[in-house]
Amino acid sequence: MLGVQLAELLDGVPPGVGEALDLVTGFDDALVHGFARLSEERATALTSLAGALSATPLGGRVGEAAGKLAAGSVAEEHLTALAGGRAALFGAVHDALLARLDAVLGRVRVSWEEPPATPAPAADNLLSGCRSWLGELAITGWRGVDHDLVSASSQTIEALLPEPGLRRLAVLLDGLAAELRASCPVATVERLPARRWADLWTRALLLSQAGGLPGASESAGVVSGRLLILGVDVHEHGTAVQMQVHGILEPADGTPSRLVRTSVAAAKVDTIVGPALWRLLDGYPALLGALAGHRGLDVTDLPLLGSGDLVWHDDRARVGEPVDPFATARLQLAGALAAAVPPLDRHPVRIAEPVLVEGYRATADGTLDLGGGTLTVDVDRLPACGPLTPKLVASSSACIGLVRWDGGRWLLQPLAVQTTVKRQTVEVHTGDWALGPTDPKVVKAEARAGDAVAVLRERAGRLLRR
Amino acid sequence: MNADGAAWEQRSVARVVSPVQPRKLAKVPFVELADGRLQGVVSSGSDIARVYVSSITAGTHAFNCSTNNNRPCGGLYGSPCKHLQALAGEAVLQYGLDQVARYLHVEVGDGADLMSCLNGRHEPTPGAMVFSRFLRHLSYLELPGTTGPIAEMHWFPATGAIR
Numbered sequence: 001m002l003g004v005q006l007a008e009l010l011d012g013v014p015p016g017v018g019e020a021l022d023l024v025t026g027f028d029d030a031l032v033h034g035f036a037r038l039s040e041e042r043a044t045a046l047t048s049l050a051g052a053l054s055a056t057p058l059g060g061r062v063g064e065a066a067g068k069l070a071a072g073s074v075a076e077e078h079l080t081a082l083a084g085g086r087a088a089l090f091g092a093v094h095d096a097l098l099a100r101l102d103a104v105l106g107r108v109r110v111s112w113e114e115p116p117a118t119p120a121p122a123a124d125n126l127l128s129g130c131r132s133w134l135g136e137l138a139i140t141g142w143r144g145v146d147h148d149l150v151s152a153s154s155q156t157i158e159a160l161l162p163e164p165g166l167r168r169l170a171v172l173l174d175g176l177a178a179e180l181r182a183s184c185p186v187a188t189v190e191r192l193p194a195r196r197w198a199d200l201w202t203r204a205l206l207l208s209q210a211g212g213l214p215g216a217s218e219s220a221g222v223v224s225g226r227l228l229i230l231g232v233d234v235h236e237h238g239t240a241v242q243m244q245v246h247g248i249l250e251p252a253d254g255t256p257s258r259l260v261r262t263s264v265a266a267a268k269v270d271t272i273v274g275p276a277l278w279r280l281l282d283g284y285p286a287l288l289g290a291l292a293g294h295r296g297l298d299v300t301d302l303p304l305l306g307s308g309d310l311v312w313h314d315d316r317a318r319v320g321e322p323v324d325p326f327a328t329a330r331l332q333l334a335g336a337l338a339a340a341v342p343p344l345d346r347h348p349v350r351i352a353e354p355v356l357v358e359g360y361r362a363t364a365d366g367t368l369d370l371g372g373g374t375l376t377v378d379v380d381r382l383p384a385c386g387p388l389t390p391k392l393v394a395s396s397s398a399c400i401g402l403v404r405w406d407g408g409r410w411l412l413q414p415l416a417v418q419t420t421v422k423r424q425t426v427e428v429h430t431g432d433w434a435l436g437p438t439d440p441k442v443v444k445a446e447a448r449a450g451d452a453v454a455v456l457r458e459r460a461g462r463l464l465r466r
Numbered sequence: 467m468n469a470d471g472a473a474w475e476q477r478s479v480a481r482v483v484s485p486v487q488p489r490k491l492a493k494v495p496f497v498e499l500a501d502g503r504l505q506g507v508v509s510s511g512s513d514i515a516r517v518y519v520s521s522i523t524a525g526t527h528a529f530n531c532s533t534n535n536n537r538p539c540g541g542l543y544g545s546p547c548k549h550l551q552a553l554a555g556e557a558v559l560q561y562g563l564d565q566v567a568r569y570l571h572v573e574v575g576d577g578a579d580l581m582s583c584l585n586g587r588h589e590p591t592p593g594a595m596v597f598s599r600f601l602r603h604l605s606y607l608e609l610p611g612t613t614g615p616i617a618e619m620h621w622f623p624a625t626g627a628i629r
Binding site: 021025147158161162164167168171172175178179181182183191192193194195196199200203207214233234235236237238239240241242244261262263264265266267268269270271273274276277280281283284305307309311312313342345347348349350352380381382383384385406407408413448449450452453455456457459460462463464 | 473474475476477478479480481482483485486487488489490491492495497500501509514515517534560600601602603604605606607608609610611612613614615616617618619620621622623624625626
């Protein structure tokens with residue numbers, strides 16, 4: 001990304017975004033206090049949200065739902081309609097922001113094609129269990145949440161987790177429940193993450209509709225070719241970790257290169273943190289080896305979803321030649337074809353577009369000055385499982401990162417930097433420790449602490465099957 | 467984070483739960499602040515298949531320690547046994563002294579030891595619940611991995627690079 005491109009990106013907010021977010025804020029405020037006793041002001045906020053959607057296919061349903069809630073009647077279908085309305089507003093915000101970013105970067109994106117319907121996992125009882133808990137939350141409001149209400153989700157989540165097709169929903173609900181539990185009793189908490197919790201609630205309610213989760217990936221086409229890694233984005237909460245690798249796929253059939261993501265995820269517990277996370281993913285040696293060794297991957301017949309996600313099968317990949325991610329970014333990033341975003345995933349939080357930034361002046365307070373404007377570095381998003389630190393970013397001369405948007409502004413999440421250590425140019429990537437830490441100090445600390453994953457696996461093996 | 471941009475309340479990605487600090491798990495594989503207690507599981511030093519369930523109640527500081535088969539711990543002579551000492555020590559490592567002391571409602575002066583500031587008595591409490599919570603905790607490690615994209619994890623970024 002160049003200074004002039006950044007200047008264009010930062011030049012005002014796309015029209016309508018501010019208004020849409022104001023409507024969402026009204027909804028989120030109603031959810032803080034619960035839909036059971038809506039004040040007049042909050043009922044008006046819901047009516048305004050419905051009004052904004054009146055010309056859309058959702059208009060009738062959302063309008064009816066807002067009316068019913070204002071009149072004091074709360075039914076599941078009305079909550080679902082409102083969640084759909086809120087998601088649609090964020091979908092529009094997402095589209096406006098991503099279109100602006102694509103235009104600035106000159107990135108070409110394919111348009112979404114609805115895949116043929118595949119049977120989604122049948123789990124009617126479990127899904128209705130999720131919906132009724134989410135309904136209770138909405139009626140009560142965040143302020144009324146106590147330990148009993150949080151614990152009411154435990155059985156459902158426990159039943160969702162073992163089913164891979166329902167894992168998305170399970171991981172989401174488990175993350176939300178843990179945050180609510182840590183905040184209990186919520187009535188006494190000073191400030192609430194109102195936007196965040198409403199986001200999680202909305203997404204969970206949509207995923208727990210019949211057909212809300214995508215079916216199996218078997219219907220997706222398969223691709224073969226060379227996968228060149230740009231970097232890895234690490235996602236984590238107490239009981240889940242996901243490594244999302246961003247890269248460029250050079251298809252073997254000679255079609256244009258594509259921007260792709262591929263993800264591997266594992267369930268975990270809160271005491272497994274830092275570099276130990278990688279050991280949970282030891283079932284993917286090719287992917288981890290390529291990350292740690294800065295190598296390309298030759299892949300054969302991997303399913304490629306319309307969302308640009310390669311569904312990883314480690315046994316269909318072979319670690320190839322060394323490939324410098326910075327060279328990949330310099331040579332290929334500008335011309336690669338970007339994938340569409342599935343309609344239900346359209347929320348600004350999913351915007352994570354890889355870019356190469358260089359020729360900037362990094363400041364100690366976490367910004368990169370590109371001449372045309374300054375980009376704020378999201379230093380909170382540097383994971384403890386890798387060697388990349390805010391200090392390295394502050395002394396860097398080039399950076400591969402993901403452009404993100406949150407809280408009304410654009411941010412850069414670094415995945416790798418080039419910097420100078422003892423007059424030598426070195427590269428530091430978030431995935432450098434995928435096969436174990438390479439920093440002697442960290443190796444020593446890890447050895448002192450012992451292998452958390454091995455200890456807990458031993459305990460599980462001994463105690464669980466008795 | 468910088469002061470510009472919208473308020474914390476209007477962020478989709480905001481940290482609510484702080485990640486726990488890494489610690490050795492060999493002796494005390496499970497510690498939690500839950501159900502109004504500091505509770506957890508301590509592995510027996512002599513029998514590899516035996517664990518102790520130990521707990522300290524918030525407020526009253528009543529303590530208990532028993533095996534997973536609900537036999538009282540032999541080390542409890544009116545004062546906390548070594549399992550309870552180990553539990554408290556590991557809880558302080560995992561959550562920090564402030565958070566543990568706040569949860570238990572106890573004042574711990576500068577340089578003082580948490581256990582020496584508690585003045586509760588031994589009170590038998592059923593350990594089965596804690597043990598089953600531990601088994602549920604362990605069951606996460608038995609779940610198969612997945613390779614379908616979990617878009618929802620964008621709300622949960624990994625944090626905490628060494629500063």
